[in-house]
Amino acid sequence: MIKKFDKHSYFKNRELSWLDFNGRVLEEARDPENPLLERVNFLGITQSNVDEFFMVRVASLNKMYSVGIKTTDASGMTPKQQIDAINLLEQQMVVKRYNTYNRSLLPQLEKEKIKIAKIKNITDEQHHSLHRYFNDDLYPVLTPLADDSSRPFPFISNNSLNLAIRLQENKNSKNKPFATIRIPETFGRLIKLPREENCFILVEEIIKEFIGTLFPGFQVIESATYRVIRDMDLDVAEEDTSNLLREVQKQLKKREHGKVMRLEIEASMSHNLSDRLIKNLNVDQSAVYRINGPIDLTFLKKLPGKVTGHDDLHYQPFRAFVDPQLAPGQNIFAAIRQHDFLMQHPYDSFSSVVHFIEQAASDPSVLAIKMTLYRVSGNSPIIKYLGLAAQKGKQVTVLVEVKARFDEENNVRWAKQLEKMGCHVIYGLVGLKTHCKMALVIRREEDGIRRYLHLGTGNYNDVTANFYTDMGIFTANLDMGIDASNIFNMLSGYAKPPYFHKLHISPHKIREFISRKIDDEINYAQNGQTAEIRMKMNSLSDQKIIEKLYQASAAGVKIKLIVRGICCLKNDLPGISENIEVHSIVGRFLEHSRIYYFYNQGNEDVYLSSADMMTRNLDRRVELLFPALQSEIKAKIISIFNLMWQDNLKARVLHGDQFERIDRRGLEPFSSQEYFVQEAMKKNQVLLESRQQAKANSVFQPMMHHDDPLQFQIDPKEEE
Missing domain, CATH: 3.30.870.10 (Endonuclease Chain A)
Incomplete structure (x- = not known):
């Protein structure tokens, strides 16, 4: 009987798998073995990652849901089920991100005398300096926007940080007017405080402190930050390419007004203010996130570059090798x-x-x-x-x-x-x-x-x-x-x-070629020959390719996969995926290369590609897959893959549909990325020494017979 490999239970949902990947990036922010300022940067990356995810992937699901699509993905989930599951998991991830920020990174930064200060904890002199800064720089560019019977609720642009404000004219007034102010981006989020070397304050803290200046005759009774993430997916009609440039420019203007996918509000915001925002922004309650800390942690990606005198809190720099x-x-x-x-x-x-x-x-x-x-x-x-x-x-x-x-x-x-x-x-x-x-x-x-x-x-x-x-x-x-x-x-x-x-190109031809190569390995395995597949990619989500890998595994083909991000394949399926092992490397550098290897009866065919094993790469993009033809290059690529496979510091191993860190007990710690860094440094050192030796030989050249052939010159350009 022919096995079927297309059951919903055989696949992990693509979007939930992506959130798991972002969780692995978060693990790097929580890892005490990473330099502190690099951990700060990783936390900022998790925020920018998830922002883009909501702007595009969640936006796409919402469009499908809004037009009544109820078909399921490979894992059996409808668009609505996916949206609900995403928000549920992301609510948990938000808590984890801000626990990392509040309980781990901030205290450790303070131990290093790097502070992100609260306005209540600064000195009188610093307070006076910030008041002057507010009056001279911030005040002229701030624009309060009211929402009342004569002025409609203003448009809130994507990814902008804003202040929601409740006002009161006098103590007896029952009317509490609402206003909103966009935090200007021109000044940056992190403002350096005077008299302390690495002490910063967030610009919204300054604005909150002196916001009353903008409302003479009123008392500010509440102010709280919020941010919206909108649908930013570009929807370009492409009947022909003659007007494509103009169509893209037109869509760029339109997408700023996309539907709200996510609303983040400060945890202390009153229900009065939050209900007003939810209603006017027309956002689902499940997509509202109460944030216990500064909204939008992407500012953390800028912090390492602003800190002075702490080289020890960064990765050690290295110089890339130039052949x-x-x-x-x-x-x-x-x-x-x-x-x-x-x-x-x-x-x-x-x-x-x-x-x-x-x-x-x-x-x-x-x-x-x-x-x-x-x-x-x-x-x-x-x-x-x-x-x-x-x-x-x-x-x-x-x-x-x-x-x-x-x-x-x-x-x-x-x-x-x-x-x-x-x-x-x-x-x-x-x-x-x-x-x-x-x-x-x-x-x-x-x-x-x-x-x-x-x-x-x-x-x-x-x-x-x-x-x-x-x-x-x-x-x-x-x-x-x-x-x-x-x-x-x-x-x-x-x-x-x-x-x-x-060369092999998509659409379609790379899919056909990869499927054919997998079929070859299946045939070898069924004939009792050694059969092996190794692949490295960013994402593995295409259902047909996963089914083909299941078929190969069931036939006895040994499969090693290195998948950085999305992985919809499960490797705990008896009789189906037992011969598949999956690793994921998340570390100092973003793993982006794609390698496709097939044992091919010992000929070891090796290919590099711009394409991941995703439906969009295989069917809707022009992609390229190309061979390594020369034996030394083929061997080098195989060696690179094998070294990454040995990684036990930055690699995680898939168990079922969850990646877990490798148990290193009894193992020598090994990071493939660090190994490659050290190799580059060694090659640079060898090159430097050979040049120094050549220079010494050219300067202190012994007297030779006039026809001695062992004379050479140093290229002055090479010496530079």
């Missing part, structure tokens, strides 16, 4: 022509990728540059070099994905700037996001036209490359270069290549 063959001053194309290069960021410097585009821009032999951009930094050097290349007469084609969530505004700006600089800009395909990471340089050489490629798992973002782990390959492989040309022709025109030599 000498890929360094500025070297001919990067000559190096890539000799052999492929594997990059593992942030341990290998992203500067080599920037240098690849920089050299392409200035090299007279380069004819064209083609590139996809999904997320780039606010001051991207890559944009600058692409523009420079166009100005030098090279043909530059850039696909800028203007639908990249929460980077839409940034990408629209870059798209316009690239066009001004002379680049040909594509805005993506109808109905699909282009998420693949690919840069193609076409160069005229003595033996003809040659293509040079960079293929990566992560964005061309020089900022996030410092704290996202990603992998990329430089190659001049002919077949891969032809495939890349065909992909760009497909993205920019009407080309439909009949097949690809080495």
Whole structure:
């Protein structure tokens, strides 16, 4: 009898799994083995994570519920059931976050003489200074907005911090007018107090203290902070791409008025005020969160950068390794022509990728540059070099994905700037996001036209490359270069290549390829041969892929998965998932690389990809999966996976549908991320010593016979 692998009980709900992941980030904030200011940063990250989750995922569920959709997900939950379960679990997580803030981090910060002060605990001198600051700086920009018979309840924008205020004209007045004030963002949340080095106060504390100044003739009888999170999912109609840029800009303006998904109110707020907000904001009672502490903990991500004199409370800095063959001053194309290069960021410097585009821009032999951009930094050097290349007469084609969530505004700006600089800009395909990471340089050489490629798992973002782990390959492989040309022709025109030599793209083709490779391992296992699958990804939620993995496990295929975030697979199902082991690494760096490995009768096929095993990546995005062809690169990727698999400090292991920390009793503590940091530092040290030795040899060179061949020179650029 053929087993069925699609029962609801075999799947964990995607949204609840994501909340569990955010709980693992929270564990890092609670872990005393992490440096204190890094723990503070982790707590801020949990807040920004959950804010985006409500703006997008909860918003999507609410839309489904509002139009009466009652179909279930893989786990058997309707949209309404998911919304209720999310709010129930998140209420518990809020309590845990603020216990971490109030009971753990604040006291430990104070031991280090780092304070987030309350107004009642500051000195008279500091109070006087803040009063002056309020009058001179804050007061002129504050705008009280009333809600009464002649003035409707004002619009409260997404993610803004606000004060709800109750007033009284005199003691005998029964009328208690309401007003609200938006806390200005221009001053920042953390205001430094005078006379103390690392003492800060939150800006809303200052405003609350002196708020009466804004209401002469009235007494402020209550003031409390609140914040709303709205539906910020972009809903772009894409009948054609000719007006896509304009449509995105229009939707950016509209989404600010999305429905309220979540209302956070200060725990001390009276029911009179909270009921008024709930009614006017039209928010469900289950989505109201009473907060025991400062609302919106994202300010904690800024605190470490404001603290002075406490380097010991941060991660120890390290310098990423730059391969000498890929360094500025070297001919990067000559190096890539000799052999492929594997990059593992942030341990290998992203500067080599920037240098690849920089050299392409200035090299007279380069004819064209083609590139996809999904997320780039606010001051991207890559944009600058692409523009420079166009100005030098090279043909530059850039696909800028203007639908990249929460980077839409940034990408629209870059798209316009690239066009001004002379680049040909594509805005993506109808109905699909282009998420693949690919840069193609076409160069005229003595033996003809040659293509040079960079293929990566992560964005061309020089900022996030410092704290996202990603992998990329430089190659001049002919077949891969032809495939890349065909992909760009497909993205920019009407080309439909009949097949690809080495690369696999979504929509659909990556799904088909992965399914086929899993089927191969199933066949090997059924024939009594060794069969193994290893995968590393951000998220595993696609039902069909999970069913295929269950089928492989049931057939005897050994499966190792490293899944950072969402994991809808369960590994406690007798006869179904017993051969599946799942780890999740959450640590100093955000694990972002994707690795797909198949034993293939000992041939060990290894692939990197921009795609997770999620339905959106497989069916609704342009994604790329590419092979490691050279044996040393293949071996290096396998080694990286194996080292991560050995992690017992930052890895958790899945038991059923819950991740738990590894029992380290009797084990030597091992953090894969720290191992890679140390390896980068060792490589830098070896390189430094070799350069020093070479310099010494060039300065103290013994006298040689005039025809002695053992003479060499130091490249002055290399010495720099």
